[in-house]
Amino acid sequence: MxxxxxxxxxxxxxxxxxxxxxxxxxxxxxxxxxxxxxxxxxxxxxxxxxxxxxxxxxxxxxxxxxxxxxxxxxxxxxxxxxxxxxxxxxxxxxxxxxxxxxxxxxxxxxxxxxxxxxxxxxxxxxxxxxxxxxxxxxxxxxxxxxxxxxxxxxxxxxxxxxxxxxxxxxxxxxxxxxxxxxxxxxxxxxxxxxxxxxxxxxxxxxxxxxxxxLPVTPALQDTRAAYAQLSLRAVIRPERIASVPVVRLVSFRQRYASELAAFHTHIGSLAAELEQIAAVENSEIAQAHLQALYERTTKPRLDELRRALRAFGVESTVGTLGLKVDLGAVSGTVLGTLAVSGGHPAMGAGAVALSVVPYIAGRLKARQLQRTQSPVAYLLAAEQMSRRSRLGIRV
Structure with missing residues (x-):
């Protein structure tokens, strides 16, 4: 067979x-x-x-x-x-x-x-x-x-x-x-x-x-499927998913299709551990093993991604885009000169913009690259989507 x-x-x-x-x-x-x-x-x-x-x-x-x-x-x-x-x-x-x-x-x-x-x-x-x-x-x-x-x-x-x-x-x-x-x-x-x-x-x-x-007893479904659900529930609280409109979920699904594929690849890399968990007969113990695997493998990568994105100085907050400019990184530019001189009024705003825009664009590009290369970027995006939806922000 x-x-x-x-x-x-x-x-x-x-x-x-x-x-x-x-x-x-x-x-x-x-x-x-x-x-x-x-x-x-x-x-x-x-x-x-x-x-x-x-x-x-x-x-x-x-x-x-x-x-x-x-x-x-x-x-x-x-x-x-x-x-x-x-x-x-x-x-x-x-x-x-x-x-x-x-x-x-x-x-x-x-x-x-x-x-x-x-x-x-x-x-x-x-x-x-x-x-x-x-x-x-x-x-x-x-x-x-x-x-x-x-x-x-x-x-x-x-x-x-x-x-x-x-x-x-x-x-x-x-x-x-x-x-x-x-x-x-x-x-x-x-x-x-x-x-x-x-x-x-x-x-x-x-x-x-x-x-x-044997009588019908609760059983853990496919461990890979269960792991995907557990990971999403870790970043999206159950009470939040009920309040998110279907149209927003569909929009998110379309936007982050490539990140979802990368996340599936990440789960596939855990096949050996998941197969061992599939052999566990008690469903509660199997769930505990899944949670432990998440805490040991996926969650640290998610925390690492958050730290890496913060290091780029461009942080995504709920409803706003906050910029933290590293003066050391821009030294030698017009923006750096302005900062060192204490913001001399003789410096034109247009010149400052010409320096700030490329700097921010570079940081955003690096940030996006860091995000797309992470196999857990999908979870971070889902977490942010659920938070924005909870506050009534369109996503």
Whole structure:
């Protein structure tokens, strides 16, 4: 079975899973600052239940893309499921008919109930089941696997024309996670989710039996994706991102596209450490390791960039540009002579301007060079953007 690529630069395109609609708009706003694209497995024929924020991001940016699994994707996942369908206890534990005859409000502790935006409202679709779209060209399951699941009592269909197949939530979430893992492998994508209770997608295809046997527990998503989010949250407080209009985030995203690419390269350079963290089973400890890695690697570079920019004597403050002129650096110029003479009034203002402008231009150019060469310049820009937005300054 194929293995995900290790090391190298992180994929700059994310795959959202397991649902078709985003659950956390603040998470999506950060995703707008984290990824070149975010794709989701959402057939165009299903109902649009996106929030207004999601629709605004769809209309104002090129962030979101919608794809459907390929035949190869579906067959890869089906082959993996065929290997475990022979387990004797599987049909008894995850029988959908047993679940349908139970209380409609039934929520077994170890099962993950789909969020409201993912539940079907049509008659006949039992609310305790997880319904997966299997209609037309946008199907998320192969015909062969769907037929075998139904025959084994592990799936149910209202009638032969119904494009939805209902599964026990435990089995359904495992299937969707394995599908995300497969699509990500085949298309060099980074699986990401805004659902903290979801399975870890990376490697899910190789551990189906374990995932079905164990209850759903919070798991750290792709460590590279998690690290990008952690870094942005370190410079943009969660309460700030909620107040930043989408149009400003889109403008920032377009302006700093090259800096974002450099930041992805920086995260890729931490691949060895991130792979070790990915092996940590406890999600809280894994988060602590990510935080420690940030404090040890990325934060010092960010602090160094701030110091370097201050050293150029041109400091960006909120709403103003402050200039601190180094007299030693301008000695021998008209400006230097003016300073040494104590600002003699005989010195014309035009002559001073002719000396000051090239000096400042040179400092600004050096400052910009320092900034563009830093792999963490994107974080500094994001920090400044959030501060200006908080004070109502247009960016």
């Amino acid at each position: 194929e293995q995900p690529a290790a090391g190298g630069v992180m994929a700059s395109i994310a795959l959202y899973y397991p649902w078709m609609h985003f659950q956390d708009t603040d998470w999506l706003k950060l995703a707008l600052l984290s990824w070149e694209r975010v794709v989701r497995l959402r057939p165009r024929t299903v109902d649009d239940r996106d929030s207004e924020v999601v629709r605004e991001i769809r209309g104002e940016s090129d962030l979101l893309r919608e794809i459907t699994p390929s035949r190869r994707d579906l067959e890869t996942v089906a082959d993996a499921f065929f290997e475990i369908l022979g387990y004797e206890d599987l049909a008894r534990e995850l029988n959908v008919l047993r679940l349908q005859t139970a209380d409609p409000t039934l929520r077994v502790a170890e099962d993950f109930s789909p969020p409201p935006s993912q539940r079907l409202r049509e008659p006949g679709h039992h609310p305790a089941l997880l319904w997966i779209y299997c209609g037309g060209t946008g199907t998320k399951m192969s015909f062969a696997l769907r037929r075998q699941l139904i025959e084994a009592g592990l799936a149910v269909q209202v009638d032969e024309h119904d494009p939805w197949v209902g599964l026990h939530p435990r089995l359904g979430t495992v299937y969707l996670t394995a599908l995300a893992d497969t699509v990500a492998r085949h298309n060099t994508l980074s699986p990401v989710t805004d659902d903290p209770g979801m399975h870890h997608a990376v490697g899910a295809l190789d551990r189906l039996a374990d995932l079905i046997d």
